[in-house]
Amino acid sequence: MTVANTKKPTLPEHLVNSITEAIATTFESTCGDGLTHKRAETEDELHGEKLSDGVVGIISLVGDLNWLIMTGFPKKTAEALALKFVGFEITFESDDMGDAIGEFANIMAGDACARLEMQDVKVDMSLPAVARGSQIELLQQYKLPSALVRFESPVGAFWAKIVAAFEMPGRKSLS
């Protein structure tokens, strides 16, 4: 009798590191130095409770891999990032907040694509979306494998969740 191997695939560390560095570089180029990050094992460790008021940048990479990158900013961090990014105050409730966080996601993903391409992983990036609301949760379809990263900065904390789909016909095996 054989026992099926039910171990969930994990995301390749070197590629997760590329995404993490892209997020960190983009954030630091906007908000200055002092950013730290560490991997989280659970959603609770990642961001604690639901974002009582927050925004989440959503962008995807499709090609040699199919990954979803979500970056979550509590209100205070979002407002601080937006202020540094555009040079003037943007309130959390304004549509300009979507513009600022969306462009952040865009720049970050562009950096990530370039880093992946240097490792011979070719991807295209999607258009960014920004989810804003209260008591906001990001749900993951079918518990796909993911990597969770928590960031701490002088202007506030934020987090990233990188989700991977491995069952893609014709895709390179990167695990």
Place this chain on the structure above:
Amino acid sequence: MEHENGSALPNSLIDSVVVAASATVGSISGTEPVYNGTREDSDLSGIVGVVSLIGQGIWQISVGFPKETAVAIAMKFAGFEIAYESDDMGDVVGELANIIAGDVAARLETSGVKTDLSIPAVARGDDIKIMQPNSMCSVYMLFRSSEGEFYIKISTTREPRKREEAGKGSNGQVIRGTW
């Protein structure tokens, strides 16, 4: 079917979304939803699935359900009750967004526009709004089904996006939001 959307989104794409939504929700519900036209984007207390289409064109499709509609449609989809607060609700809404986007992608492919689908992202909460940068334009489409109202929003870039402008390698490939 004519739409005065005044955006970079061709009517033929909007028509495909209407047909995809009608077919998908209709097959689940037993009754085709009614398309109630476009309107201004607004907040939603409920759950939204977001899928991107990336390839010879680049678009984003958001499918949003108010809480009551989500519960009713999930029950029809799964055949049993699914609690709104459960993780399973994320699976259902993600799958619905995936099916609708996949239908649109298939229709695009018959016209020679090949795209790949992203993994769905699903957001649940109060007063949720899915926003895009000002460099993008969107059409917000309202539907009414026998399970309740839902919306589909299609977004694309106002101008063609070049890879080098996004910080990628400079192969000069232009990704257009036109079809």
